Amino acid sequence: MDKVQDNRAWFLIIPVFLIVAFSAVIPLMTVVNYSVQEIFGPGQTFFVGTEWFEAVLKDDRLHDALVRQIIYSLAVLLIEIPLGILIALGMPGGRSAKTSLTLVLLALPLLIPFNVVGTIWQIFGRGDIGLLGATFRALGIDYNYTNNSAHAWITVLVMDVWHWTSLVALLCYAGLQSIPPAFYQAAKIDGASKWAVFRYIQLPKMRGVLIIAVLLRFMDSFMIYTEPFVLTGGGPGNSTTFLSQYLTQMAVGQFDIGKAAAFSIVYFLIVLLFSFIFYTIITRTGEGEKK
Amino acid sequence: MDMDWMAWTTPTAIFFLCIALMLAGMTVWEVVSPTVEAKGFLPMRTTRGDRLFIGLLGSAFIHLGWLAATDASLWGASAVALVWIALVIRFG
Numbered sequence: 001m002d003k004v005q006d007n008r009a010w011f012l013i014i015p016v017f018l019i020v021a022f023s024a025v026i027p028l029m030t031v032v033n034y035s036v037q038e039i040f041g042p043g044q045t046f047f048v049g050t051e052w053f054e055a056v057l058k059d060d061r062l063h064d065a066l067v068r069q070i071i072y073s074l075a076v077l078l079i080e081i082p083l084g085i086l087i088a089l090g091m092p093g094g095r096s097a098k099t100s101l102t103l104v105l106l107a108l109p110l111l112i113p114f115n116v117v118g119t120i121w122q123i124f125g126r127g128d129i130g131l132l133g134a135t136f137r138a139l140g141i142d143y144n145y146t147n148n149s150a151h152a153w154i155t156v157l158v159m160d161v162w163h164w165t166s167l168v169a170l171l172c173y174a175g176l177q178s179i180p181p182a183f184y185q186a187a188k189i190d191g192a193s194k195w196a197v198f199r200y201i202q203l204p205k206m207r208g209v210l211i212i213a214v215l216l217r218f219m220d221s222f223m224i225y226t227e228p229f230v231l232t233g234g235g236p237g238n239s240t241t242f243l244s245q246y247l248t249q250m251a252v253g254q255f256d257i258g259k260a261a262a263f264s265i266v267y268f269l270i271v272l273l274f275s276f277i278f279y280t281i282i283t284r285t286g287e288g289e290k291k
Numbered sequence: 292m293d294m295d296w297m298a299w300t301t302p303t304a305i306f307f308l309c310i311a312l313m314l315a316g317m318t319v320w321e322v323v324s325p326t327v328e329a330k331g332f333l334p335m336r337t338t339r340g341d342r343l344f345i346g347l348l349g350s351a352f353i354h355l356g357w358l359a360a361t362d363a364s365l366w367g368a369s370a371v372a373l374v375w376i377a378l379v380i381r382f383g
Contacts, residue, residue, distance in 0.1 A: 026297070029307060033298045045298050050358055050365060057359040269351050276348065284335055 028268075034261035052262035062263065064238065065246045066270070069222060072157070072242060076221040079161050081214060084168025085206070089198070091173050103173075106166040118230025121159040125231075145232060149239035152232045156240050159227055164220070168213045175206035211282045218278055222271055243267055310347075317343060333383045342383045346376035 035052055037045040056062060087106070092098045112120070125145050127133035136143035145155040179201065187197045225244040228234065234241035241249075247267065251260035317340060326339040333345065350372030357368030 029303075030297045032306070033300060033303045036300060036303060037298060039298070043295060047300055047302075053355065053358050057355060266355065269348070269355070273348060273352070276344075280335055 031261045031264050034257055035265055037258055039257040048258065052259045053266070055259055056262045056266055061238070062243075062246060065241055065243050068239075068241070069243045072224070073218055073221040075157055076160055076164075077214060077217055079157070080165045080168050080217055081210070083161070084165050084213065085172050085210075087165065087169035088172035088176055089202070091169070093177065103170070106169055109163050109166050110170075112163070114226035115230050117159060117163050118227040121155060121162075121227070122231050125155050147236050149236055152236060152240050156228050156231060159231065160221065160224070163227070164217060168217065171209040171213045172206055175209035176202060179205045207282070211279065214278055214282060215275060219271060219275060222274065313343070331383045333379070337383060339380070342380045343376075345383065346379040349375050349379065 036047060036049060038048050039045050091102050109117075124130045124132045125143075127137050127144060133143060143151055145152045183201050183205075184197070187201060192200070223244055224242055225248065228240045228242060229245055232240045234245050244267075247260055247263050250256050250263060320339070328336045328338055330336045333342075337345070353372045353375060354365065354368045357363075357365060357371070361367075
């Protein structure tokens, strides 16, 4: 029987294509247009070529914010990914009240709006009324995230870990639950150690969800804005001013739309590059094992 | 339709037109001769579309690097980027 070629299913992607065009492509095109102009107001624009890009690329404050951002995102990944895997490994399996309770408890931080998380930690860390700050004070530790850069950094990091490790744990848990019991039975017959079971069964089976977890956490942490803004306002000094906060200062604070547009494009390209590298590395890892 | 709010300029219009033509050209090429994953000097197996993406992303960074490092004309960066895209698509 002749195979019938029918590609009409492609028409079904038209709605998605239109939504992406309106929500992403057209705004991005507008940003590119703005990045080569001096904007004084609606209809008052002057072509300046690559001037804004040169200004942005030679901006020392931006270089500092980029370095901070990379360190921050790497720290987030180094803490949240192993911790999330550990939590998932320790979670109860099967359908029981204990499992449901654990899942609900883990999902709770994910349901809290970003600015509320910032406010919670702002109060939590205060020496006079916050539990964390008061505890440190009682222990004789001079903890103050508003005037000590190291304390501010640690607080912002711990806040992120508190807020988002659950996501990694839940994704890994879903990955673990999809492993058929036969794999564990075979490992038991072979007398495999716990480490061998993790390394050769659980970790390879979690690869798919780990790709998503690493990408989501990287992109999210690389674009972090609300929590540090509410908690530290980027301070003390500029020590917790990350890329998006610096961008907002430029676009909204100084109303430097052209420069902020150029900055946005550089920012977008950096996120695209890092995401592509991570995606390629993670999807390639284990390909040899499969063969 | 009034498109003033998008603040179009001739250079950016040409830029996006080139990207659109490139994508349309790649689609036609794909229909005429479907791509096969291949391994070149890049560290992974890539399709034709992957190589175009890597080529374009690389050329964006070539232009940014040129702007950051030198005051020479940007046409130099464009020449280097064209060579880079050609190399990636042919040997990547």
